Amino acid sequence: MKAVAVTPGTPNSVHLEDIPAPSLDQIADGLGVLVKVLKVGVDATDREINEAQYGNAPEGDKHLVIGHESFGIVEAVGENVKRIKPGDYVTATVRRPGNSIYDLIGTNDMTSEETYYERGINLRHGFLTEYFVDEEEYIVRVPEGLKHLHVLQEPMSCAAKAVYQAYEAQRRLKVWSPKVAYVLGAGQIGLLTTLVLKLKGLEVYTLARGEAPNLKAEIVDGMEATYVSTKDKSLAALVKETGKPDLIVDATGSSKLAFEAMEHIGHNGVVVWTGITGGDKKTEVPSDNINLNWVLGNKLLLGSVNANRGHFEMGIRDLALGDVMYPGVLQKILTHGVDGLDNYAEMMRLLVEDKNALKVFVNVAEA
Incomplete structure (x- = not known):
């Protein structure tokens, strides 16, 4: 065959x-x-x-x-x-x-x-x-009722796992209750992560390079999140408006942005890296400042790759709920x-x- x-x-x-x-x-x-x-x-x-x-x-x-x-x-x-x-x-x-x-x-x-x-x-x-x-x-x-979302099941499992792992790790704080999240990148993982976080009740800002209006912005808006073009507003400028987020999920595939996220997370916050960067690019970071603030702020960096059966099942449940909550929106990703x-x-x-x-x-x- x-x-x-x-x-x-x-x-x-x-x-x-x-x-x-x-x-x-x-x-x-x-x-x-x-x-x-x-x-x-x-x-x-x-x-x-x-x-x-x-x-x-x-x-x-x-x-x-x-x-x-x-x-x-x-x-x-x-x-x-x-x-x-x-x-x-x-x-x-x-x-x-x-x-x-x-x-x-x-x-x-x-x-x-x-x-x-x-x-x-x-x-x-x-x-x-x-x-x-x-x-x-x-x-x-x-479920047969999700067949119109067909190949989104696997990327959804990765998004579900990334958020789940953040919450699992934050059990260390006993009462962690995040309110604001940033998602860096509006590819399939970024958009599906936006969905997971919205279903958890967070105020979500999804950042991408493209200027609105565009399809990615339309999908983000359809999930009642906020689309931010980094051509119009930098990560630092957004933080000045919203305050430091409790959770940042990087789904850009850019190591520069992944490290930049570490500069902007709030106290007791989590940065989750889901992107993989093959290559040998180098970037300069304010390592002393990051070191100081991460130790004093009890901050956490978490890597998340792939998913197991349980995460697939979580993701399918979130897809089903998201498809009902935001009719017709998720199919636009395909x-x-x-x-x-x-x-x-x-x-x-x-x-x-x-x-x-x-x-x-x-x-x-x-x-």
Whole structure:
């Protein structure tokens, strides 16, 4: 069957690969789930893997099937599968376990090992193909009423985890009750993080470069948050208006902005980094001032990557509530669909060249 793959280590190697069709007997103990792929979301991660910034093929293969944002329909299940049945709409988690204690208890996203396994990213094939099979543990059911939001399930899990982890860490304060949050970046993760924070009742400011009116501003406004163009107002200027925020989530992919956020968080506040910056850029920071204020202000810096099954389930609940609270708004994130695996070149062109492509996805098949 067809799959979209790269040759890791070779820049701009994206191509169509012929791979064997999967079967349930690949999964032990009758716990396999066979999924027909309907849509797959692609993002900057897939672009950067194609640029050979990172990513490795599974052992024994020279290619890596990309695509980690899956949406499909179950075609068959093993005899011992209990939670999933044929006909269910599903997505799949991305991380797979290593051997650390965190992997063994189902928190693969928190592995303490240097080597990690991620479908479509590192050492495990992804979902940009016609069918895939996986263990029931890694398959998450998507309500039929959310099928119009299809590939947003995986990025939503990352947003849900980032906010959840901040609240978990702040249990140290016993009575932490944040009121104001900044989200840096208005890509898919930034917008979905805005949603999570709004559903928690925070006053949310979402910052991005583009000047309003634009689609990102329209989506932010539709979620009753405040869009701020950094061309009109700097982070420092916004702080003068709102006071220092209790929580900042960086989703820009810019290390400069990630470090700048550390200068503006309030006492007992949290900065969460979700962006990944591959490269060797350097930036100058007021390290003495940051050191002083972070120690005296009991501030916290938290890194958050990927998500486990629990975060997927949290994210799906928030998507469902958000879709009811703000009808029609979330679907606007899904801007650019590409029909068929054969159109992988157009898929990659959108990721590289089209600044208006907020969310690119591939229509692989009909249900």
